[in-house]
Amino acid sequence: MDLSDLTTRLQEKFPDTVLEVSEENDEVTLQLKGSSILEILSFLKADGFNFLADLTAVDNLTLGGNERFTVVYHLLSHERVERIVVKAYVSEEKPLLPSVESLWKTADWQEREVYDLFGIEFESHPNLIRIMNPDEFNGYPLRKDFPRQGRGERKDFPIVERMTRGDRE
Amino acid sequence: MGLIKDTKSNILTTTVEAAVNWGRKNSLWPMPFGTACCGIELMAVLASRSDIARFGAEAIRFSPRQSDLLLVAGRITIKMMPVLQRIYEQMPEPKWVISMGACASSGGVFDTYSVIQGVDQFIPVDVYVPGCPPRPEGLIDGLIKIQKLVEKDTFSNYSKRK
Amino acid sequence: MNPQVNVQPLETEKMILNFGPSHPATHGTLRVIMELDGETVVKATPEIGYLHSGFEKLGEDLDYNQYVTITDRMNYLSPICNNVAYALSAEKLMDIEVPKRARYIRLLMCELSRIADHFLSVGMQAVDLGAFTVFLYGFRLREDIYDLFEIATGTRLTTSYTRVGGLMRDLPDGFETAVLDVLEEAGKVADEIETLLNHNRIFQKRTKGVGVISKEDANSYGISGPAARAAGIDWDLRIKEPYSDYEEFDFDVVIGVNGDVFDRYLVRMEEIRQSVKICRQVLDKMPEGEINIDADSKFILPPKDDVYDSIEGLIYHFEQIMPNRGMTPPKGEAYVATESPNGELGYYIVSDGSRTPYRVRTRPPSLMNYSIFSKIMTGRMISDAVAILGSLNIIAGELDR
Numbered sequence: 088m089d090l091s092d093l094t095t096r097l098q099e100k101f102p103d104t105v106l107e108v109s110e111e112n113d114e115v116t117l118q119l120k121g122s123s124i125l126e127i128l129s130f131l132k133a134d135g136f137n138f139l140a141d142l143t144a145v146d147n148l149t150l151g152g153n154e155r156f157t158v159v160y161h162l163l164s165h166e167r168v169e170r171i172v173v174k175a176y177v178s179e180e181k182p183l184l185p186s187v188e189s190l191w192k193t194a195d196w197q198e199r200e201v202y203d204l205f206g207i208e209f210e211s212h213p214n215l216i217r218i219m220n221p222d223e224f225n226g227y228p229l230r231k232d233f234p235r236q237g238r239g240e241r242k243d244f245p246i247v248e249r250m251t252r253g254d255r256e
Numbered sequence: 257m258g259l260i261k262d263t264k265s266n267i268l269t270t271t272v273e274a275a276v277n278w279g280r281k282n283s284l285w286p287m288p289f290g291t292a293c294c295g296i297e298l299m300a301v302l303a304s305r306s307d308i309a310r311f312g313a314e315a316i317r318f319s320p321r322q323s324d325l326l327l328v329a330g331r332i333t334i335k336m337m338p339v340l341q342r343i344y345e346q347m348p349e350p351k352w353v354i355s356m357g358a359c360a361s362s363g364g365v366f367d368t369y370s371v372i373q374g375v376d377q378f379i380p381v382d383v384y385v386p387g388c389p390p391r392p393e394g395l396i397d398g399l400i401k402i403q404k405l406v407e408k409d410t411f412s413n414y415s416k417r418k
Numbered sequence: 419m420n421p422q423v424n425v426q427p428l429e430t431e432k433m434i435l436n437f438g439p440s441h442p443a444t445h446g447t448l449r450v451i452m453e454l455d456g457e458t459v460v461k462a463t464p465e466i467g468y469l470h471s472g473f474e475k476l477g478e479d480l481d482y483n484q485y486v487t488i489t490d491r492m493n494y495l496s497p498i499c500n501n502v503a504y505a506l507s508a509e510k511l512m513d514i515e516v517p518k519r520a521r522y523i524r525l526l527m528c529e530l531s532r533i534a535d536h537f538l539s540v541g542m543q544a545v546d547l548g549a550f551t552v553f554l555y556g557f558r559l560r561e562d563i564y565d566l567f568e569i570a571t572g573t574r575l576t577t578s579y580t581r582v583g584g585l586m587r588d589l590p591d592g593f594e595t596a597v598l599d600v601l602e603e604a605g606k607v608a609d610e611i612e613t614l615l616n617h618n619r620i621f622q623k624r625t626k627g628v629g630v631i632s633k634e635d636a637n638s639y640g641i642s643g644p645a646a647r648a649a650g651i652d653w654d655l656r657i658k659e660p661y662s663d664y665e666e667f668d669f670d671v672v673i674g675v676n677g678d679v680f681d682r683y684l685v686r687m688e689e690i691r692q693s694v695k696i697c698r699q700v701l702d703k704m705p706e707g708e709i710n711i712d713a714d715s716k717f718i719l720p721p722k723d724d725v726y727d728s729i730e731g732l733i734y735h736f737e738q739i740m741p742n743r744g745m746t747p748p749k750g751e752a753y754v755a756t757e758s759p760n761g762e763l764g765y766y767i768v769s770d771g772s773r774t775p776y777r778v779r780t781r782p783p784s785l786m787n788y789s790i791f792s793k794i795m796t797g798r799m800i801s802d803a804v805a806i807l808g809s810l811n812i813i814a815g816e817l818d819r
Contacts, residue, residue: 368471
């Protein structure tokens with residue numbers, strides 16, 4: 088895959104925000120500062136990456152990285168059959184990113200998922216509420232400091248007793 | 257005496273209890289609460305090859321108010337548990353519960369923050385069917401076990417209704 | 419002279435209807451809150467997460483081969499497709515290429531499960547619309563495919579067939595003839611189902627022009643798989659980004675015109691025939707040889723016979739499964755997308771160099787396909803909800819994970 092032309096143009100256009108461009112195993116990865124994600128993705132969309140294949144996040148707590156969280160966008164161009172990975176770094180103190188829902192509607196639910204599981208907020212998202220966990224759920228389960236077995240959520244229910252056949256053996 | 261003369265040998269003596277239980281056990285109406293993989297095996301039990309109709313339980317009712325056997329098939333999560341309890345409470349007495357598969361019985365491989373580690377912690381369960389997912393034969397075996405429980409049921413149990 | 423009749427729509431008070439999560443047409447765990455004006459849906463808000471089981475959290479605690487068993491339980495209509503997608507992704511991370519025979523067997527199993535998946539999803543859609551017979555016909559064939567899986571993998575549903583670097587075991591003797599019998603039957607069953615449904619007035623009335631997805635919407639909402647192809651998008655990862663040797667086989671991509679429920683049904687039926695075609699070619703060309711990569715590479719578990727019968731095998735096995743030993747991929751990440759029966763199924767694995775993945779993310783086609791539901795439901799009747807849900811084939815295990 089030859090995306091070098093695109094990446095040079097990107098670096099020219101956004102010199103301050105693109106931190107690193109790497110190419111490995113035919114995969115181009117862009118690393119950038121989170122705040123400019125909307126402009127970069129708009130640029131890429133106009134360039135032919137018409138399909139947001141996946142939007143997810145990684146908690147870099149023990150992995151190490153520029154910031155605590157990485158939000159990963161997998162873009163796909165149907166026409167040229169190319170993929171590009173865009174990584175936006177978000178800090179722990181201010182986990183806030185611009186929403187890309189205006190570019191792709193699919194980002195609506197995926198950003199809600201990232202919000203639910205990682206606690207990263209998306210600016211100007213139409214409906215940023217929990218999607219997978221119950222509304223009253225406390226904490227963000229996919230963060231590395233959340234225990235796998237939870238904090239007692241799964242034990243917190245009333246017990247429904249058997250009503251009639253109580254003494255059956 | 258006239259009665260016996262008229263009906264000749266067509267007479268059977270039994271208790272009302274036994275007659276009712278016999279009817280009940282051969283016409284269980286299941287309420288399938290299939291959430292995950294077990295739900296697919298549950299479908300297999302309903303479909304052509306295993307054909308649960310042979311055991312009189314083919315009248316699947318998705319309304320809890322019309323059914324007397326709750327089939328919990330699949331993992332139950334913290335978001336789903338209140339729904340399951342509500343459905344259990346909506347079912348009329350007498351009612352029985354099968355916990356189908358490892359996830360419903362114990363959480364199975366999903367020892368995570370959101371999966372209930374066994375529905376029997378929060379609702380009564382009569383029969384557990386092991387397997388991940390159980391084969392259709394396994395579920396049929398569970399159904400026969402429920403039928404045996406129904407057979408043994410006594411009316412005096414009902415008087416304990418709160 | 420005709421009197422002028424002034425027809426005005428009757429305004430009624432809006433009603434909120436809760437649909438699911440325990441409802442026959444929601445297949446278990448979907449919930450939609452519908453705002454109704456009479457019988458017209460003004461607004462439909464899907465609520466998901468009723469089967470959210472923490473798959474991705476669990477992946478961080480299991481090693482690369484253990485997680486294969488978890489992938490089974492994601493899309494339980496076609497578990498082998500999930501196994502293969504995950505294995506491909508892990509292999510890309512570790513830079514492994516599996517032997518040709520393993521690739522062919524994986525492909526064969528994927529296509530068989532695609533057939534089984536499509537039969538069940540068409541069957542369930544038909545049940546929801548009142549055609550129970552189709553479900554029984556489809557499930558009869560699905561049972562035959564279950565038998566094949568059972569012969570090859572040992573279980574009907576939760577197959578766990580792949581390993582990183584190969585397969586759990588080779589195909590048994592006589593498997594080919596068994597597959598050929600099932601393929602023969604599959605063609606017949608597909609014909610039977612099409613005879614029952616294609617010209618069925620009720621089925622047509624309830625599916626044609628219902629739930630139309632336009633090309634633009636499909637791309638914007640991230641729709642893939644049969645739903646996207648029914649909308650006329652020529653995109654099939656098996657052809658565009660071939661994996662596991664798909665490029666060596668001759669088959670057609672099925673594309674619809676209208677993007678409605680009926681087209682999605684037709685696309686699925688035709689894909690069954692194409693899959694049958696692929697399976698026959700795979701069987702013809704099936705190479706002999708190993709199914710696992712070289713044992714010296716330290717990326718594969720030894721065969722179970724060795725483990726039980728020889729001390730070397732046992733030691734080697736322990737070496738592989740002990741903490742801080744054995745299979746440790748390099749630090750890095752990999753994303754591989756595959757064409758599952760529902761659409762683009764991808765696994766994104768991040769490794770920190772330890773024996774468990776740092777992060778395993780599944781790109782679930784159902785989540786994206788379901789997100790358009792609210793849009794295509796607006797302005798339709800309540801009864802269309804059932805038809806549309808059936809045609810999108812939402813699998814809760816994969817949707818919520």
